[in-house]
Amino acid sequence: MPETVDAALRAATARLAEASATPRLDAELLMAHILGISRGALLMGRRDTPEPRGFAALVARRVAGEPIAYLTGRRDFWTISLAVGPGVLIPRPDSETLIEAAVDHFASRPPARILDLGxxxxxxxxxxxxxWPQANGIGVDASAKALTIARGNAADLGFGARVRFVEGDWAEGIDGPFDLVLCNPPYIGTNEVLAVDVVGHEPAEALFAGIDGLDAYRIVVPQIVRLVAPGGLAALEIGASQREAVSALFAAEGESVTCRRDLAGHDRAILFAR
Structure with missing residues (x-):
């Protein structure tokens, strides 16, 4: 007799404990995905039905280190849900720190023109x-695969007429000014050790930036300084130990910055306000 959904979740949680810090959550997300329902519906629904075909295979892939977002094909971020897949960086909650900073900065007036580098x-x-429903934006990335997914996400959200995606090298060839510039560049040093489900699956070019993790900042900081409009804001994601180094790059351009911490209390966003 096949196992029930509830029994399969218990067994999967035990298996996933060896590969994940959140084994029960992972099991529930995979089960909800294969059932075609939300996790909330799974938790509220009857779990005495038979285990669905294919669930065990998904669990095995997760145990082997494949990220949950690649297995389900989606990741929630801020107020939206995004399609993701191999070849693109998986959105992380820490990056919402940049949006939070922008919401505070534009409390009295919305940005009209937005640029997202990387x-x-x-x-x-x-x-x-x-x-900001009245805003328009440009997204730049060096990866054609990432841009294909980005265009699909924009279309799914109904933003196709408000956004343009450009394959390029950071802000090279981009004309400003922009009210808001957002940037989550690679900032991991090449000798740093990452979890298997990150380094074994997510694109290296979106993670690593030279020995000290600062190569991308050396390119984008001078570009950003020229692109931010008066009254505007640039928000760059940083690693938790990079506040001083990235601030020094702005200082070399004659500019000062502030830093915003994420919910865990780590330095996460360098803010340049014009």
């Missing part, structure tokens, strides 16, 4: 466009 699947740009 947009990936459109994470920061599409979240900003959802936050």
């Amino acid at each position: 947009t990936g699947p459109g994470t920061l740009l599409l979240a900003a466009l959802d936050q």
Whole structure:
């Protein structure tokens, strides 16, 4: 007799404990995905029905280190849900710190023109466009695969007429000014050790930036300084130990910055206000 959904969840949680810090959550997300329902519906619904075909295979892939977002094909971020897949950086809650900073900065007036450098699947740009319905934006990325996914996400959200995606090298060839510039560049040092489900699956070019993790900032900081409009804001994601180094790059351009911490209390966003 096949196992029930409830029994399968218990067994999967035990298996996933060896590969994940959130084994029960992972099991529930995978089960909800294969059933075609939300996690909330799974938790509220009857779980004495038979285990669905294919659930065990998904669990095995997760145990092997494949990210949940790649297995389900989606990740929630801010107020939107995004399609993701191999070849693009998976959106993370820490990156919402940049949107929070922008919401505070534009409390009295909305931004009209937004630029997202290293947009990936459109994470920061599409979240900003959802936050400010009258805004338009440009997303730049070096990865054609990421831009294909970003365009699909924009279309799914109904933002196609408000956004343009450009394959390029950061802000090279981009004309400003922009009210809001967002950037989540690679900032991991090449010798740093990452979890298997990150380094074994997510694109290296979206993670690593030279020995000290600062190579991308050396390019984008001078570009950003020239692109921010009067009264505007640039928000750059940083690693938890990079506040001083990235601030020094702005100082070399004659500019000062502030820093915003994420919910865990780590330095997460460098803010340049014009």
